[in-house]
Amino acid sequence: MLTIAADDILPVHMADALTGEAPFWExxxxxxxxIDIQGQRLLGFEPASGRMSSHxxxxxxxxxxxxxxxxxxxxxxDGIYPFDPETGVGGRLFAVEEDLPANRxxxxxxxxxxxxWFGSMDKTGNxxxxxxxxxxxxxxALQRHRSEIRIPNAIAFSSCGRTFYFSDSRxxxxxxxxxxxxxxxxxxxxxxxxxxxxxxxxxACTDADGGVWIAVVNGSRIERRRPDGAVDLVVELPVSRxxxxxxxxxxxxxxxxxxxxxxxSTAKLKQETLAGQLLATRVPLCARAEVSA
Numbered sequence: 001m002l003t004i005a006a007d008d009i010l011p012v013h014m015a016d017a018l019t020g021e022a023p024f025w026e027x028x029x030x031x032x033x034x035i036d037i038q039g040q041r042l043l044g045f046e047p048a049s050g051r052m053s054s055h056x057x058x059x060x061x062x063x064x065x066x067x068x069x070x071x072x073x074x075x076x077x078d079g080i081y082p083f084d085p086e087t088g089v090g091g092r093l094f095a096v097e098e099d100l101p102a103n104r105x106x107x108x109x110x111x112x113x114x115x116x117w118f119g120s121m122d123k124t125g126n127x128x129x130x131x132x133x134x135x136x137x138x139x140x141a142l143q144r145h146r147s148e149i150r151i152p153n154a155i156a157f158s159s160c161g162r163t164f165y166f167s168d169s170r171x172x173x174x175x176x177x178x179x180x181x182x183x184x185x186x187x188x189x190x191x192x193x194x195x196x197x198x199x200x201x202x203x204a205c206t207d208a209d210g211g212v213w214i215a216v217v218n219g220s221r222i223e224r225r226r227p228d229g230a231v232d233l234v235v236e237l238p239v240s241r242x243x244x245x246x247x248x249x250x251x252x253x254x255x256x257x258x259x260x261x262x263x264x265s266t267a268k269l270k271q272e273t274l275a276g277q278l279l280a281t282r283v284p285l286c287a288r289a290e291v292s293a
Contacts (some may be wrong), residue, residue, distance in 0.1 A: 004281060006220075006236040009257070013045040013052050013278035020258035020276055021203065022063040022107065025248025025287065026072065029085075032248055033072070034258050034278055035061040042074065042083065045278055047249055057089060060123065063108035067116050068138035075105035075118050080136065094140050096120065103130060107153050107203060107244075112161035113181050114138050119152020127151075133166065135184055145186060154204040154214060158227070165192060165212055167201045174201045174214060176229075192229050195219075203244025207285045208252070215242040215257065222257060224285070235283070239275045240268070252287030256280050 017036035020043075024033045032045045037060050044053040059077040067073040070093060072083045078098055082090040097103050097120055108118030114137070121131035131149035136142050154167035154174050164179040164186055176192040179185075193214060195201055202215040210227045220240045224233035235245075241260040248254055261269060261276035269275060 001231060002233045002284075004233070004235045004283065006238045009235070009237055009274075009279050009281045011274050011277045012047070012256075012280045013043065015041075015043050015052075015054065015277060016261065017041070017043070017258070017276040018262045019243065019260045020278065021243045021260075022061070023244055023246035023248075023256045023258050023278070024064050024066070025246055025256070026066060027248075030250070032246070032256050032278070033064045034256075035064055035074075036276075037061060038262060043278070044085070047254065047280075053085070055083075055085070055088060060104050062105035063118060065108055065110055065116065067110060068114040070138065073116075075108050077104040077123065079105075080116070094136060094142065096134065096136075096142065097132075100130065106131070106151065107155045109155045109157065111135075111157050111164075111179070111181060111184070113184070115184055117155050117164075119149055119155065121149060121151050127170070143184070153202050156204040156206045156212060158206055158212075159208050159210050163227070165204055165206075167204075169200045169202060169217070172196065172200055174204070174212075193223075193225055202242065203258075205244070205246050205287075207247055207287060209285060211285060213245040213247070213255070215244050217241050217243070217260075222255070233283075233285075235281065237279065239272050239279070240264075241275065247283070247285070247287035253283055253285065254280055255283045 018038040040057045042055040062075040079095040104123040116136045129148040133146040151169040153169045156165040164177045167174040172195040174193040177186040178188040199219040200217045204214045222235040239259040257279045
């Protein structure tokens with residue numbers, strides 16, 4: 001098993017995010033977008049120039065992705081909104097759970113057919129299982145696939161598009177499903193990765209060779225797992241609460257990692273000086289083709 005040591009991890013965007021999350025590599029702009037959930041910010045980092053940006057948001061964000069002909073979009077508390085770096089957040093494109101004002105959206109990825117998959121969860125902090133897992137077509141057809149979710153995470157698609165990954169983080173389990181790209185139907189759900197003790201899976205991404213990269217909260221690491229679930233690479237981190245990995249950069253071989261300052265004590269924050277920053281390192285594997293430059 002290959003290990004990348006924490007000493008090889010570098011901070012590339014110092015933003016002191018309360019909950020840094022949802023890194024997304026936008027090849028067209030050469031930008032790694034990421035969010036600060038409680039800080040209500042969209043953050044941007046351009047590796048080629050080193051330029052950094054910060055955009056205030058009207059509501060808490062849950063993810064940022066490129067969504068079909070809508071371009072760059074944000075999952076905010078009550079729906080999907082377009083975003084332009086020059087003009088900011090536009091009018092809401094699609095409403096989600098308007099009848100549940102105590103919920104917010106969390107974690108989102110697109111499938112090979114252009115559907116947007118994302119979750120919802122309680123935003124008040126009581127941890128109630130009131131969230132759901134959704135898919136949304138570019139023309140606005142919303143479908144609920146699962147209910148009674150606490151914290152939706154690890155949404156990712158295999159490089160071939162035929163496997164869907166998902167976790168309700170409180171369960172400490174990442175599941176894998178067979179996925180029909182044409183119909184958007186999930187089937188044959190099964191355990192893919194289990195965590196124990198105080199460790200929980202958070203965000204995930206996949207690479208061109210079928211590997212699944214999982215952020216392990218309270219584990220200070222990213223695990224790469226083969227399609228059979230076996231761990232073959234570990235990225236050790238200088239932060240205890242990594243939230244999501246993303247492969248990007250011009251050749252797709254830069255691993256970006258977001259992390260969280262929230263929930264860390266004053267003493268822990270003094271130890272983890274890079275908590276809440278965007279971290280990066282080079283890895284010997286490549287991103288899925290659609291996110292490579």
